[in-house]
Amino acid sequence: MADPDLTRIPRGQREWAALVGVLSEDDDRAERHFLELKSQIDLSSTGGGAKVAKFVLGAANRDPEQAAKRFDGHALMVLGVSQAR
Incomplete structure (x- = not known):
């Protein structure tokens, strides 16, 4: 899956689902000062x-x-997301 656009907050259900999908493929190395999993x-x-x-x-x-x-400018904490298997 392609890297999500992290410059803006997702808009709409499809964009949120796509972001969560990408995050579920990653581990805590995706975390940054603006993102916590x-x-x-x-x-x-x-x-x-x-x-x-x-x-x-x-x-x-x-x-x-x-x-x-x-x-x-927002920060995002995503709860309940784990690596897809």
């Missing part, structure tokens, strides 16, 4: 909530000029 996370646990909070705080503190280059 978690295959399994328990949001009801303190540890799971802490991981989400850590990403949100890190994304909120990014350099705005650098952040604007990816996903229209």
Whole structure:
């Protein structure tokens, strides 16, 4: 599958499905300051909530000029995506 356009946030169901499809073919090496992947996370646990909070705080503190280059300045945490087998 072709590399997704990471300069803008996906628009519409097809673009989101395509992005999730590409991410499911990759591993955590796809992660960047604007993208976090978690295959399994328990949001009801303190540890799971802490991981989400850590990403949100890190994304909120990014350099705005650098952040604007990816996903229209948004950060994205994708939960429940694992490598396709």
